[in-house]
Amino acid sequence: MILIAIGANMPGTDGMTPVEICEAAAGAIRAIPGLSFVALSPWYRTKPIPASGQPDYCNGMIRMNGALDPVELLRRLQDIEVRFGRERSVPNAPRTLDLDIIDMTGMIRATPDPVLPHPRAHLRAFVLRPLLDVASAWRHPVLRKNVTTLLAELPPQVIEPWHDR
Numbered sequence: 363m364i365l366i367a368i369g370a371n372m373p374g375t376d377g378m379t380p381v382e383i384c385e386a387a388a389g390a391i392r393a394i395p396g397l398s399f400v401a402l403s404p405w406y407r408t409k410p411i412p413a414s415g416q417p418d419y420c421n422g423m424i425r426m427n428g429a430l431d432p433v434e435l436l437r438r439l440q441d442i443e444v445r446f447g448r449e450r451s452v453p454n455a456p457r458t459l460d461l462d463i464i465d466m467t468g469m470i471r472a473t474p475d476p477v478l479p480h481p482r483a484h485l486r487a488f489v490l491r492p493l494l495d496v497a498s499a500w501r502h503p504v505l506r507k508n509v510t511t512l513l514a515e516l517p518p519q520v521i522e523p524w525h526d527r
Contacts, residue, residue: 363400364426365464365497366391366439367480367489371410371419372458375447380420381405381524383446383459388424390442391461394435397428403492405524411486420524423464423492432466436476439463464489468503479503484512487519 368387370380378386384405392399403423410416430438439461447458464480471478483489484502490513493500500509507515 367462369421369460371417396430397426400425401496403495408488409520421488425496487521
């Protein structure tokens, strides 16, 4: 099981909205050779973390199967980000697209990138809530807690179904 978080909070250079970018990115992930599609969560509206004046994010999760090398998968995801106008500036900057590998079949990997499982996944409702939609039985490979428990342990974080305003 491969879990990839999808997020965006800036329009694309071609005028695509964040939710349109996320939908297109999910399609691009589905087209990665060596992976097969399992499930895509609904989209959620979330506030930036840490709190800032940035626009709300559109977040979701895609579940894939396959046996791709983590470094190769990261490279392919970064290529997709660039295709949608991602620019890497400062940490936590607004972005047209952010793709993060959350877990790859329970692999524990400290270095080099990608670190697995994602080191902050268990702290973020915008990761855990859509993860629950696509992998309700998922357990954090290091913490050994299920996704429901991790969600319950979070401090309050605003997350709601995505509805265009």
